[in-house]
Amino acid sequence: MAEVQEKCSDIPHLSTRETEALYSSTLFSILHRLGVKGEKATPPKQQLFLYLQSVMDISKENHQNHLDAAKQMEPPISVLTVTVIGAKGLVPKDSNGKSDPFCMIGCIPADSRRTGIAAANCIPKDVRPLLLEKHLSAELVQVTSVQKKTLEPLWNESFQFEIENTDDHVLQVEVWDHDEETSILETVKNVGNVPNLKSMGRFFKEVAKTSRRSSTSTNDFEGVIVIPLKEIPSNGKEDWFPLHSKTSKKYYGEVKLRLRWRHKSFQHALHIVTAEQVLQILWYKSIHYEVSSRRKQHGKDTWDGQVSALSKSLLMQYAAQHEISLEQEAVSQWIAYSQPCCLPSLEYKTFLSILKKLSCSSNPVIYDSDKPIVRGCLHRFITMSISRLQKQRTVFPCNDVDALTKLSVLLNCLNETYILDKGLQLQLYQAGLKPSIIAAIKADCCDSYALMKSEMEKEIPTDETCRDVTLLARLMENMKNYVERDLKLVTHVYKKVVSLDYQDIVHRQIGDLAMQDVRQALDVAIKSTLSPEESLDASSSMFQLYQSLTAFNTAYVCQETQEEPTPTAKFYLVFKKTVQRWFDVTRQESLQRITKAVELDKMNTMDSIVKHSTSAVDATGCIKVFSDFWNKLNWPDPAGAYVFATCVTDYICNCGLEYGHLIHAKLTANGFYDTVGRFDVSDQLCIAINNLEEVRQYLASLYETLRLDKVVAALEKEHGQRVR
Template sequence: MDEETMWKNMFEKLNELKVNPPTEHESRLQDADGSFFEKFGSLLKQKSYLEETTFKTELEPFGNENENDSGPDSYRCFEAASEPINITPLALEGDIREVESFKEQFVEAAVGMNVEDLYEEILFEICNQFGCEANSVCAEDLLEFIQEVFKISDEKHDDILKLAKLKEPPNLRLNVEVIKAENLLPKDANGFSDPFVTLYLESNATHRYNSSVKHSTLNPIWEEHFSLPIADNPKEEVLIVEIWDFDAAETVKEKVNKLFDVKGVKGLSKLMKEIAQAASTGKHDNELIGRVAITLKSVPTSGITAWHNLEKSSKIKSRGSVLVSLTLSAEKNKRVAIQEHRHLLNLLLMHELDTSQVSEYWWNGNFSTNAELIRSQHAVQSGLTNFDCALSQWIVYSKIHENQKLSFNVFNSLLDVIIPILKVLQTDSEDTKSFWNGVKRILPSCFSIVRKIRAKNVSDKHIVSTLCEVLDIISKIKTLGHPVGEIFPQNIYGFISPMCLNTNNIDEVLIEVINTGVKEWLEYILEGSKSNCNDEPTDEAKLEFLIKLVQMVRSDLQRAMEYFDKHFYHKIRFNYSAIVFKYYDSNIFEICKNNVEDVCSHIKTLHIPEDTLEYSNLLDTKSLNMGTTLFELYLVLKRFVTLGKKQILFSY
């Protein structure tokens, strides 16, 4: 059971009690347990009320997203209380213990697994930290922090900690990627080398690992991976990386045939030595170009990729450099580790949001120091890759985002890691399905930003930056092609026709979202432009109303062209203002057509005599003025259509 389901079930139970009061037998049960659940329900209700009314700030870029929204309220578990709530203090010690017990049950329900097993695993990892960060962190601080996150009592914490300390230390491995080397020292007569890499741990020098040989180059590229078991304390281990010049077994004749490939006097001297050695002993020896020693205590939990200068004894001469990537990991069942990581992320983030009280859309993915250390230690000790961690964060964060909006930057950075891997995975893989379930949860808030883009002033920097973040997310998701599964549920996208939703096409749904935003804005300005008086408006007032309406619509179109068009086009190849104009054009036509026809039916034909000065008092000035206003409306409409057609031509 996930956290959202639990909240919903609890709320439904409270409603059921309101409709069906407890029987006499049930009342006796409540008396027996001290009405614990009733009191705890009041606490939860008060907490919800405070969170929605007290802790919101004016800094949020898109506060009150669901305010005055005609669409279904699909993003909240339940509404906050609208009346003050009186809390009866829990005075009895037994009640307090029951509350603590309920907290633990709540955490376990949110985690979805045995909370004590997960808690023991995290304590075990804290007691067996590795990585350079472990040197500067107090384990006691981490233990105190994680106890607060899991809401574990002191007594139970002590018991589980004893069990964690009795477990054997993890089997660690050093994961090495030898990426490339540059500017190596030439060792062959042709002015090049045939380099290969040998690496080993200083404590186990006999167990060596060799890379492939790259022939005739001083700038080899390997990109080869190795995994070395660490038997001793990783803080005391040293990795040795050596680059050798490979010398193949060749006869004297084969050596002589290389005479024409010699480069310079130094190359000729090298070749002569090789020929002499082959003739006298027949041996061939690989020659060391350089080596580097890397202490593992300098490797952070997240791993490190760095260049290292090659050395050889006490010689100062530059021998080149090698690029090596190092990470530490422990051996663990990967499926279990991924599930643990997701549950841990859920608890850490819920605790982070609860304690920091940041506004919606403001949490940017940066945990507090203690939370990040625990998260990274679990990832490393579980052997999780960057993709495993990013996908886990995508799944967990998208669920939380449904009710507590996170910054769109969080999802953008995760997509940069996830998308390249998903492109090579099969569409029916579990990872792909899990990713699209996350997309299903995130897109409603993305579309809400596009739909309500007029709710903020463009002078507010947040409106443009947030729109760009949303468009980046949509753009990256679209690179994966057609969605896997249905990602547009009717209960959330009730403002869009089922036929459009059934296509499961992001572009088509986005166009409908833009049109819905235009429709709502048009309805808003139509309502706001109406006269407050109850009398039937005059024909002149009707025309002036149309002129004002067209001017406001044109202003909105101009705003779209100046501020939003470039972002829509550069990021998702959408001509935003052309879509806006098409909707306005069809609807403004109908509004103007009905009103103009009604006005024209009341205008009389003007018969102007030859001597207008003599008969000026006989002219119908009302009809004359009406004609002038009609012409003004024509000019306003012409300017609007001219502006819009430019955008339509551009879109083709």
């Protein structure tokens, strides 16, 4: 067992003497196995001996000494616990269309019955199914209570039978309808009142008479089940078994039975630990050995948790012989599987199956002495699971279907741990399950955001103006696509398993991180001293960032939380100064362009159709820049956009007026207002007038183009008719 050396702090650590005693005890359990003989999954004893020797790291000499000693010990008595859970589909025997059913249960030698029983539930015609009177004793036959007026009785009553030889005994369960007259039920229940053997003879005669009396009325008998004990598995069985009639193989209803084996007064020399703790040690030793062997032989890091047939048989036998409950078996499994040696490599579906066994009821049955151990193992598992959610984008890629299946199982595991935590009051989730998962998702978002930001930063030249603004603009464009398109499948998983909207959580967290960076980047950009050309580039980058945030803000809307504003819901407010700066820069740039256009204008028509010159085209183009920017800005708060609307219209009017002044100055320079030939009509004059008309008509359409009616309507709604 060389390769995996992690020690387990969750199970008792035994001395050499105590380990040898445990070893002898386990050898004894192998020697006296319970259940089906020669079943396919049952390995030969010699293989189990060798496997146990390897697991416990016992020398060959010591093994032989312990085996010889175990063979000298007195064989144990097998005990079969039969739980009669209920029945369904019974035949009505009373005039009211119901029955008053009860069961007789007996473990009797097979040779006491007539030959012909080939297998469980096969009752030949010549076999009389009644429990014979010579076997009626408190040890061999027991009786359930009577359930009145029902064809689907529920008993949930358990009975135990001590059996020295399981090879030649059968379990027989008979269902009868109770009559008001003296019945077999009442007769059998008096068996405990018989004072001596002589009286016992008279008692059996009375039973025989009652049986014959009952046999004259077929209405009293419902059906019978016969199960050879040698066909009951070592780990027991729980199932519905069909009832047979006396004379045919026809079914007359079903009875649900739970059958469990154990050994009476199992002998071992361990007094400092319980049988449950021994099982925990065996599970841990076996899993430790299995993981070590697997890594040594295959070098694999992932494991489905399936142990070998040898390990399964060994552990199953010990649990059965000591009547260890399914919950306690699950506790032993959980402790073993959640150790550091296999916790990271084990598939989540294995953990889920164990957790479901542990949390199968609202009040899980776990001993108080085991609660600290279970709590520690659960804490270790939860910590590992949450840490994986904190790296979800790497561990469970959102477009990998197999990875999302594993994520679903992980979330189901956390659900089960939460149920178990509440049932056992372990206080593992101080803040609750959902807040813990949400915190993990946010942590993953922070790492993913920082990583993507770092990768994109490498693509932007270091000398670019407002580099941080440009970076954020590109980053938020990518994040918008990520939230909008890539998270649909993973969101479906979260909603289905833990009722969380993953897209909404990620959208909000990324928005929160982005707004912190945006505020800082804009503050630095606005305070920077830039040249006119750099100012224009910076304004362009800021507007690109504004548009990216606009798209990101509307990338996802959660119906459940739409009333709660997202961190980016009012992102536009941080752009107020930026927008004003952009207007100022654009106004200055536009006035310069208009001035240059008038200077270069030859005052010639562009063609025979267009009667204005190039300066009018340039002037309307500059004004159009304002209107296009305003429409792209699409300020989310129409009433709050009033200040910007005023600014836009003012700057547009300034551009129009400036163009008119420049045209007037050009006419003056060309002698239109001279005393000689003053006000003569010329082509140049016509073109100038056409230019002014072209700009005027474009200005006239701006009220609708700028959609200023929305701003006015919003103001009227907020402030009333005072706007008019």
